[in-house]
Amino acid sequence: xATTDHLPPPxxxxxxxxxxxxxxxxxxxxxxxxxxxxxxxxxxxxxxxxPQALRIHRLFPQEQVAVIxxxxxxxxxxxxxxxxxxxxxxxxxxxFPVGVDxxxxxxxxxxxxxxxxxxxxxxVVVFDRHGHIQLSHFGQIDDLHMGAVIGQLLADAPVxxxxxxxxx
Amino acid sequence: xATTDHLPPPxxxxxxxxxxxxxxxxxxxxxxxxxxxxxxxxxxxxxxxxPQALRIHRLFPQEQVAVIxxxxxxxxxxxxxxxxxxxxxxxxxxxFPVGVDxxxxxxxxxxxxxxxxxxxxxxVVVFDRHGHIQLSHFGQIDDLHMGAVIGQLLADAPVxxxxxxxxx
Amino acid sequence: xATTDHLPPPxxxxxxxxxxxxxxxxxxxxxxxxxxxxxxxxxxxxxxxxPQALRIHRLFPQEQVAVIxxxxxxxxxxxxxxxxxxxxxxxxxxxFPVGVDxxxxxxxxxxxxxxxxxxxxxxVVVFDRHGHIQLSHFGQIDDLHMGAVIGQLLADAPVxxxxxxxxx
Amino acid sequence: xATTDHLPPPxxxxxxxxxxxxxxxxxxxxxxxxxxxxxxxxxxxxxxxxPQALRIHRLFPQEQVAVIxxxxxxxxxxxxxxxxxxxxxxxxxxxFPVGVDxxxxxxxxxxxxxxxxxxxxxxVVVFDRHGHIQLSHFGQIDDLHMGAVIGQLLADAPVxxxxxxxxx
Numbered sequence: 001x002a003t004t005d006h007l008p009p010p011x012x013x014x015x016x017x018x019x020x021x022x023x024x025x026x027x028x029x030x031x032x033x034x035x036x037x038x039x040x041x042x043x044x045x046x047x048x049x050x051p052q053a054l055r056i057h058r059l060f061p062q063e064q065v066a067v068i069x070x071x072x073x074x075x076x077x078x079x080x081x082x083x084x085x086x087x088x089x090x091x092x093x094x095x096f097p098v099g100v101d102x103x104x105x106x107x108x109x110x111x112x113x114x115x116x117x118x119x120x121x122x123x124v125v126v127f128d129r130h131g132h133i134q135l136s137h138f139g140q141i142d143d144l145h146m147g148a149v150i151g152q153l154l155a156d157a158p159v160x161x162x163x164x165x166x167x168x
Numbered sequence: 169x170a171t172t173d174h175l176p177p178p179x180x181x182x183x184x185x186x187x188x189x190x191x192x193x194x195x196x197x198x199x200x201x202x203x204x205x206x207x208x209x210x211x212x213x214x215x216x217x218x219p220q221a222l223r224i225h226r227l228f229p230q231e232q233v234a235v236i237x238x239x240x241x242x243x244x245x246x247x248x249x250x251x252x253x254x255x256x257x258x259x260x261x262x263x264f265p266v267g268v269d270x271x272x273x274x275x276x277x278x279x280x281x282x283x284x285x286x287x288x289x290x291x292v293v294v295f296d297r298h299g300h301i302q303l304s305h306f307g308q309i310d311d312l313h314m315g316a317v318i319g320q321l322l323a324d325a326p327v328x329x330x331x332x333x334x335x336x
Numbered sequence: 337x338a339t340t341d342h343l344p345p346p347x348x349x350x351x352x353x354x355x356x357x358x359x360x361x362x363x364x365x366x367x368x369x370x371x372x373x374x375x376x377x378x379x380x381x382x383x384x385x386x387p388q389a390l391r392i393h394r395l396f397p398q399e400q401v402a403v404i405x406x407x408x409x410x411x412x413x414x415x416x417x418x419x420x421x422x423x424x425x426x427x428x429x430x431x432f433p434v435g436v437d438x439x440x441x442x443x444x445x446x447x448x449x450x451x452x453x454x455x456x457x458x459x460v461v462v463f464d465r466h467g468h469i470q471l472s473h474f475g476q477i478d479d480l481h482m483g484a485v486i487g488q489l490l491a492d493a494p495v496x497x498x499x500x501x502x503x504x
Numbered sequence: 505x506a507t508t509d510h511l512p513p514p515x516x517x518x519x520x521x522x523x524x525x526x527x528x529x530x531x532x533x534x535x536x537x538x539x540x541x542x543x544x545x546x547x548x549x550x551x552x553x554x555p556q557a558l559r560i561h562r563l564f565p566q567e568q569v570a571v572i573x574x575x576x577x578x579x580x581x582x583x584x585x586x587x588x589x590x591x592x593x594x595x596x597x598x599x600f601p602v603g604v605d606x607x608x609x610x611x612x613x614x615x616x617x618x619x620x621x622x623x624x625x626x627x628v629v630v631f632d633r634h635g636h637i638q639l640s641h642f643g644q645i646d647d648l649h650m651g652a653v654i655g656q657l658l659a660d661a662p663v664x665x666x667x668x669x670x671x672x
Contacts, residue, residue, distance in 0.1 A: 041588075041595050046550060055312055079588035084545075087580045091545050144223050147315020148322070155323030209420075209427050214382060244423045252377075252415035259377050391648055480559055483651020490652065491659030 007131045011035075011070065012111040013099035015082055017089055023097045025131055028066045032153045033127040037070040037101075037113065040080050040088040042121045048140045049122030050094065055143065056150070057096050064154060069098035072113040072121060077103070128153045175299050179203075179238065180279040181267035183250055185257055191265045193299055196234045200321045201295040205238040205269075205281065208248050208256040210289045216308045217290025218262065223311065224318070225264050232322060237266035240281040240289060245271070296321045343467050347371075347406065348447040349435035351418055353425055359433045361467055364402045368489045369463040373406040373437075373449065376416050376424040378457045384476045385458025386430065391479065392486070393432050400490060405434035408449040408457060413439070464489045511635045515539075515574065516615040517603035519586050521593055527601045529635055532570045536657045537631040541574040541605075541617065544584050544592040546625045552644045553626025554598065559647065560654070561600050568658060573602035576617040576625060581607070632657045 008025070016022055025033065036053040038045035050069075057067040073080045082100055089098060101110035116125060119138045126135040126149055135149050176193070184190055193201065204221040206213035218237075225235040241248045250268055257266060269278035284293060287306040294303040294317055303317050344361070352358055361369065372389040374381035386405075393403040409416045418436055425434060437446035452461060455474045462471040462485055471485050512529070520526055529537065540557040542549035554573075561571040577584045586604050593602060605614035620629060623642045630639040630653055639653050 041592055043596055052312075055310075059310075059312055059316070076591045079583075079585075079591050081583075084583035084588065087583050088545055092547055142223075142227075143311035144220075144227055144315040147312040147317075148227070148319035149315075151316035151319020151321075152323045153319075154316070155320040209423055211428055247415075247417075247420035247423050249415075252420065255377055255412045255415050260379055388648075391646075395646075395648055395652070478559075478563075479647035480556075480563055480651040483648040483653075484563070484655035484658070485651075487652035487655020487657075488659045489655075491656045 008127070008133050009112075009115040011099060012102040012115070013070070014102045015100045017082070017086055017098045017100075018095055019097035019099075023068055023099065025127065028068075028127075029131050030129050031063065032060075032065045032129060032150055033131075034065060034067045034150070035070055035125040035127070036067065037072045037118055037121060037123045037125070039071065039073055039075070039121045040085055041076065044140065045122040046092075049124065050092065052141075052143065052146065053096070053124075054094065056146070060150065060154075065150060067096045069094065069096060070101050070112060071098060072101040072110055072118065072123075073103075074109045074113060074121075077108070126150065126153065129156050176295070176301050177280075177283040179267060180270040180283070181238070182270045183268045185250070185254055185266045185268075186263055187265035187267075191236055191267065193295065196236075196295075197299050198297050199231065200228075200233045200297060200318055201299075202233060202235045202318070203238055203293040203295070204235065205240045205286055205289060205291045205293070207239065207241055207243070207289045208253055209244065212308065213290040214260075217292065218260065220309075220311060220314065221264070221292075222262065224314070228318065228322075233318060235264045237262065237264060238269050238280060239266060240269040240278055240286065240291075241271075242277045242281060242289075245276070294318065294321065297324050344463070344469050345448075345451040347435060348438040348451070349406070350438045351436045353418070353422055353434045353436075354431055355433035355435075359404055359435065361463065364404075364463075365467050366465050367399065368396075368401045368465060368486055369467075370401060370403045370486070371406055371461040371463070372403065373408045373454055373457060373459045373461070375407065375409055375411070375457045376421055377412065380476065381458040382428075385460065386428065388477075388479060388482065389432070389460075390430065392482070396486065396490075401486060403432045405430065405432060406437050406448060407434060408437040408446055408454065408459075409439075410445045410449060410457075413444070462486065462489065465492050512631070512637050513616075513619040515603060516606040516619070517574070518606045519604045521586070521590055521602045521604075522599055523601035523603075527572055527603065529631065532572075532631075533635050534633050535567065536564075536569045536633060536654055537635075538569060538571045538654070539574055539629040539631070540571065541576045541622055541625060541627045541629070543575065543577055543579070543625045544589055545580065548644065549626040550596075553628065554596065556645075556647065556650065557600070557628075558598065560650070564654065564658075569654060571600045573598065573600060574605050574616060575602060576605040576614055576622065576627075577607075578613045578617060578625075581612070630654065630657065633660050 010025060013022065034056055036049055038049050053067055053069065056065065071085055085100065101112045104111050104114065123138045124141065125133055128134050134153060178193060181190065202224055204217055206217050221235055221237065224233065239253055253268065269280045272279050272282065291306045292309065293301055296302050302321060346361060349358065370392055372385055374385050389403055389405065392401065407421055437448045440447050440450065459474045460477065461469055464470050470489060514529060517526065538560055540553055542553050557571055557573065560569065575589055605616045608615050608618065627642045628645065629637055632638050638657060
């Protein structure tokens with residue numbers, strides 16, 4: 001069966017923290033997914049983006065809304081490696097899964113960040129239950145707005161994972 | 169046609185401010201309605217409830233989400249009359265319609281507050297597009313949660329006002 | 337003994353709340369005095385001025401720093417009378433003495449506000465231990481700055497009330 | 505002339521950032537000195553301690569109040585080295601001098617932190633114009649309190665550096 005239903009590219013992650021096994025967007029189909037991309041030494045990420053991600057993680061049931069982080073390091077790579085990130089997540093009590101965006105040998109910008117066309121950090125990408133992007137936002141977004149976006153996507157009847165996946 | 173579809177009681181208002189004509193829940197059918205009940209000298213209303221109502225009013229298109237206030241004075245009636253309320257609304261730049269809950273000669277608690285069983289101020293009542301109460305909350309509720317409630321109700325396809333009104 | 341040591345004019349107050357007897361600047365000589373002038377329906381007073389006054393009242397020993405309020409109503413007199421003020425102070429748990437600035441039959445601006453040349457609300461006036469004005473500020477002033485002003489005045493050796501009063 | 509006037513130990517610093525030459529407490533005699541000790545991955549330092557240090561730095565003239573930072577790393581040394589610190593200071597726009605507390609080969613706790621008996625981060629130590637410690641505080645301290653401490657010390661007449669230094 002043919003379809004024009006293009007899904008966004010998969011996450012390209014060299015290493016997952018806070019996760020027993022790799023996280024995939026396919027594996028989260030049926031849930032609303034909030035992907036918070038950040039750099040651990042980016043002030044706006046620490047003061048706004050990550051606290052909001054933590055509030056989302058706390059408010060919504062995990063089987064309805066999945067919160068995942070992506071460490072999209074595009075500058076100062078030497079001091080924001082996985083070992084530093086692990087300490088950071090521990091100190092800031094960030095318990096949701098965080099992937100390390102796969103480095104590109106030919107560019108300071110890592111691969112997922114390139115594929116999604118993200119302009120900087122923090123950026124948040126919200127996927128509906130079918131795996132489509134419904135919001136991609138660079139910078140700060142207030143809680144009322146973010147809540148409304150998630151709420152609208154939650155109102156979609158949960159789909160069975162097979163329905164559209166096979167069409168993807 | 170018979171129906172078990174009971175709608176909540178109408179607002180009982182002695183006077184509307186910021187409104188050219190009386191506001192009714194029936195007249196707002198088809199929109200999500202956020203009703204903020206408050207007293208002008210209630211600290212929690214001034215620091216949390218009303219600022220949130222203003223943020224909601226600013227964020228959502230008025231033809232989708234209607235924000236209305238209700239001044240449910242149940243104490244210190246002599247210093248929170250309509251004249252004082254008018255100054256308060258002006259000083260705090262509250263531009264959405266605000267009704268004065270109808271006094272009950274036999275009780276300090278006004279009539280709409282009684283009919284809706286509200287426990288105190290601030291309280292917020294959220295109605296879906298069909299006029300049914302989906303949230304009634306006394307106290308503070310955070311923006312992420314409020315946004316999610318509104319977002320879920322917005323996701324409902326707008327109904328034609330006649331469909332269920334006549335059944336009400 | 338002659339002196340050029342002019343003290344600021346006395347407070348002209350028609351009524352004191354939260355005080356067993358009238359408060360005078362003379363009676364507070366020897367302490368640093370923080371005079372917060374406000375109107376109960378002024379948003380900046382409610383969100384900034386009065387919370388700061390409460391923090392000052394909580395932090396410093398009363399025998400070192402006296403915090404007093406002055407209700408300088410210059411608009412909407414009919415809805416900010418003493419009865420409304422009393423409810424306001426009770427609701428906002430303001431326990432320090434608050435005076436009602438004496439109305440001027442010939443002007444909307446009350447007498448102390450005129451005598452001190454205050455431009456609006458909130459305004460704060462800080463007196464040193466000798467009764468002289470060291471700061472008179474209209475609008476918001478941050479806590480670090482306010483703390484530094486009070487700290488500098490506290491560093492003055494307490495004077496005996498008679499020393500300079502008689503010269504005043 | 506003999507004296508019992510012991511001054512606190514000198515700062516032991518392996519490297520200064522944001523400083524053309526090493527900073528010494530002796531060299532700052534005559535000013536009030538606010539020493540903020542922190543770790544770059546300590547959440548309380550990032551959300552409270554350092555923002556307060558920046559506000560102090562902004563408010564007071566530098567010839568009156570000197571703000572200096574001290575990176576007292578006592579855990580996760582491998583990811584909080586000077587290179588990471590340099591990026592951190594740049595990202596957070598911290599422009600006052602910051603020293604790297606000298607590591608102790610025999611302990612995770614660096615030497616100045618040991619000598620001053622500091623319990624953790626953030627800690628702030630405030631010295632008067634004579635070089636004596638007037639406040640040493642672990643954890644958060646509010647701006648009003650901090651302002652009052654600085655204000656009291658500023659009120660001291662500046663001492664001539666020789667008066668008490670030579671006695672130290």
